Amino acid sequence: MSDIDIRIENKTGRITLNRPKALNALTYDMCLAIDRALIDWAGNSGVKQVLIDAEGGKAFCAGGDIAELYRTGTEGDYAYGRQFWRDEYRMNARIANYPKPVISFLQGFTMGGGVGVGCHGSTRIVGETSQIAMPECGIGLVPDVGGSQLLAQMNGLRPGLGTWVGLTGHRLQSSDAILGFGAVFQPEVTWDALKTQMIADSAVQLVELDAPHAPISEHLDEMAKHFNQVTPAAMLDSLENDDSDLAQAAAKALRRASPLAVACHHEILRRLDFDCTIEDALKLEYRFTWRAMEHGDFLEGIRAQIIDKDRNPKWKHSSLDDVTDDEIEDMLAPLGEDDLTFDA
Structure with missing residues (x-):
């Protein structure tokens, strides 16, 4: 059985990810x-539309299939990862500009590489189980696949909000996913019928429904305030003076993430703004990912989280303050x- 099912039904181009046992890792x-x-x-x-x-x-x-990236990287072969990211990012831009x-x-889970495939199209539908x-940063990389554009746009709506989501990996659900990723809520029980309708008639209009209330919604202002700071170290200080569960969870995530990845992602978001293009974001992300295996914490992050699963990475820096x-x-x-281009 193929990992992906690509076909045309009526006037709809259909792409179905088909690795459910691997959480459809890309x-x-x-x-x-x-x-x-x-x-x-x-x-x-x-073909009138793509579903x-x-x-x-x-x-x-749930993300990219990083086993091959780890194998090649630990063998000193950085070319494979660089080509993977280059081609993936061009695909992400193609979706955004389609x-x-x-x-x-x-x-369910839409994370990392899944965001690149699912969150740049014209209509993004979430349901009760959605977690984006x-x-x-927890594995020594920066939010990529154009994700920094979405996070910069979140910052444009509420300064610090996108920074919080990007630096900590916080999972956005229901109404929060709509806020952060421009999604439309539809009850999942209706999805099969909705797909059938869309394939039969590409002009079907969605009726926007209220998403289930997400419990963190009332805390968004205070979390944005914590992350609207000049440096990640200042963000951590601010969080540590807030004893709420959400703030403490964010502080824990910051302490566990790669200091280098955190610092670089913060800088990427500082350079982007609400009106940035996906190409602006991808070019900056690629500069980091191109170097991530050889000069960053990426391989160590994968080892600790995925390979050995000891959850005890030995980062290049011991704290956020140590990154220059x-x-x-x-x-x-x-x-x-070697800079990323979009001419292919």
Whole structure:
């Protein structure tokens, strides 16, 4: 059985992620297949829209399949990861700029690479089980796949809000997912019928429904205030003076994340604004990910969280205060001829 099912039904291009036992984690081959389909359908007058969904109830896509990235990286082969990210990011930009409607159904976990596939289209549908997050700082990476654009837009709505979600990997649910990722709530029991309607008639209009109230909604202002600080260290200080469960959970996440990744993601968000394009975001993200294996904490983060599962990474820096401005600049400096382009 294929990891991805790509076909045309009526006038709808359909992409179904089909690795439910792996939480539909995105492989390199799946990225390439999605991109090829999008290129083919863009000029096909028989395709009026694209619908992206996934098998299984636990996840739309819980992230990228990083086992091969770890294997190649620990062998000193950084080219594989760099090419993976380059092609994946181009696919993410293609979804965001697609000339036809792109509709995604985001059940369960939508994280990391899943955000890149599911959260840049024109219509993003969430349900009762949806949990959207960018947890990359916890494994020594930065929120990527264009996620920093979405987080910068959150900051534009409420300064500090996107920074909180990006630095801590906080999971947004129901009404919070709508706030952060421009989603539309539809009860999951209606999804099969809704897909059938959309495939039969590409002009179907969604009736917007109120999402279940998320318990953290009333705390968004105070969390944004904690993260609207000049440095991550100042954010941590602010959180440690707040004894609420949400603040303490955020402080714990900051302390456990890679200091270098946290510092660089904070700088990426500082350079972006509400009106940034996905290309602006992806170019900055790629400068970090291009260097992440060789000069960052990414391989150690995967080892600790995924391979050995000891949850005890040995980061290059012992605290947020230890990361220097020069180190941040080095990780985000232009790559010259290796900088990300979108001409392929």
